[in-house]
Amino acid sequence: MTAAIDIAALANLLQEAAVEEILPRFRNLGDGDIRVKTEAIDLVTEADEAAERLIRKGIEGLMPDALFVGEESVAADPALLDQLKDADLAVIVDPIDGTFNFASGLSLFGVMLAVVAKGETVAGLIYDPIGNDWALCEKGSGAWLYRTDGAQEQMFMRPSGPLEQMIGIANTGFFDLEMRRKILSNLAEVRLFTSYRCAAHEYRLLGQGHMDFAMYNKLMPWDHLGGALMMQEAGAHVARFDGSPYLPHHTSGGLLVAADEDAWQELRERIFTVD
Numbered sequence: 001m002t003a004a005i006d007i008a009a010l011a012n013l014l015q016e017a018a019v020e021e022i023l024p025r026f027r028n029l030g031d032g033d034i035r036v037k038t039e040a041i042d043l044v045t046e047a048d049e050a051a052e053r054l055i056r057k058g059i060e061g062l063m064p065d066a067l068f069v070g071e072e073s074v075a076a077d078p079a080l081l082d083q084l085k086d087a088d089l090a091v092i093v094d095p096i097d098g099t100f101n102f103a104s105g106l107s108l109f110g111v112m113l114a115v116v117a118k119g120e121t122v123a124g125l126i127y128d129p130i131g132n133d134w135a136l137c138e139k140g141s142g143a144w145l146y147r148t149d150g151a152q153e154q155m156f157m158r159p160s161g162p163l164e165q166m167i168g169i170a171n172t173g174f175f176d177l178e179m180r181r182k183i184l185s186n187l188a189e190v191r192l193f194t195s196y197r198c199a200a201h202e203y204r205l206l207g208q209g210h211m212d213f214a215m216y217n218k219l220m221p222w223d224h225l226g227g228a229l230m231m232q233e234a235g236a237h238v239a240r241f242d243g244s245p246y247l248p249h250h251t252s253g254g255l256l257v258a259a260d261e262d263a264w265q266e267l268r269e270r271i272f273t274v275d
Contacts, residue, residue, distance in 0.1 A: 005115055005123050006062060011134045011146070013058040014111045018129035021050040022096060026129075027105045034103050037075060043099045048072055051095035051111070059091050066091045066115075071222045084221060085249035090116040092248075094222035098198030110200025114226035116248045124226025126200045135204050135230060143207055143233040155207035157236040160263035163270065167192040168213035169202045175217055179274060186271045203227030206257060207234045214257040215272055219250050231257050237264040241274050 025033065025047040033046040052070045059068055067083055067090040074081050084090055091113065096102050098109035107130045115123040126135040135155065137143040143155040160166060170193040172180050187193050196202055205211050207230055214231075216224060228238050228246050240246055241254035256272060258264035 005138065007123060007125070007136060007138060009062050010113060010115075010123075011125055011127065011136060013055060013062070014113060014125060014127040014134070015129075015132070016058070017051040017054045017095065018111055018127065021054055022047045022102075022111070023129055025050075026102065026107075029103060043103050044072060044075065045096070045099060045103055047102065048096045048099055052093060055093050055095060055111075055113075059093075063089065063091060065089055069093070069221065070095065071220070081221075081251075084116065085119065087116065088118055090248075092116060092221045092225055094200075097200040097223060098196070100197055108196050108198045108201050110198065110204075112200050112222060112226050114221070114229070114248075116225065119248060121225045121229045121248055124229045126204055126226060126230070128200070128204070135207060137226075137230045137233040139229060139233070141233070143230045145204075145208065153208075155230070155234045156209060157206060157231065157234050157259045158209035158212070160212050160259040163189055163266055164191060166190045166212040166263075166267075167194075168211045168215070169193065169195055169206075170215045171195045171217065175274075183272060183274070186273060189270060199223045199227055203230055206231055206236070212259060212263070213267055214255075215267075216255045217274075219246070219252060219255055221248055221251070224255060228255065228257070235259070237261045239264065241268065241272065 035044050037044050049072050052072045056068050067087040070093045094112040096109050097112045102109040111127040113125045114121055122139045124137050132148045134146045145153040172183055232238050236257050237260050238257050
């Protein structure tokens with residue numbers, strides 16, 4: 001456990017942001033409440049910005065010495081992302097992961113938070129506003145699902161079976177056209193793959209034993225730091241495509257999650273041949 005982190009207070013803060021700023025706007029957004037950031041599938045809403053403001057204010061009270069890196073803060077000031085590598089302590093937040101789903105009225109979205117200390121991810125939280133429960137982890141303490149009735153469930157990656165029976169997540173949208181064609185062709189070798197456009201729920205599915213792998217190409221810290229640590233704490237093998245560890249300052253190099261190193265290698269060599 002990391003003594004300097006009040007994980008319960010952080011979990012409550014994410015819930016507060018959802019109750020006050022996110023859920024009242026769900027399926028209740030006006031025409032001017034949704035804006036395009038970089039392309040038609042990259043959106044920001046009033047709920048994203050309001051929730052991030054609330055979370056940031058709460059972090060200033062809970063962890064006043066921490067650098068705050070929010071997805072919407074970085075959108076306004078890209079240079080903020082460069083400070084993460086050298087920060088002694090940082091809190092990284094995605095106020096609504098799955099904004100496209102949220103804006104479309106689909107209940108597949110979550111609130112994500114990670115804590116980084118001296119270049120290492122040490123805690124992660126994923127809150128589901130619809131289910132009103134948390135998946136959370138601290139480095140060395142396992143990954144846990146906390147229900148609103150107080151029940152706790154330890155999260156584990158399920159053992160992998162044969163490649164042709166594997167099901168998982170494959171987010172291919174950020175590859176160039178030729179690489180995307182190659183990987184999509186290779187994916188015919190697995191039983192089933194999908195993408196929910198929401199890493200929050202995808203990591204939770206993995207940690208609850210419902211899937212065998214996940215692959216991402218674009219690595220923004222608010223999308224993957226907490227989830228990657230959660231998968232490691234659940235027993236998964238997590239690495240970038242070249243086999244190197246995924247670190248907080250990485251935004252490229254891909255990420256592959258599998259139950260163990262052998263399954264990781266088979267997926268990398270037969271499916272995700274990105275070299």
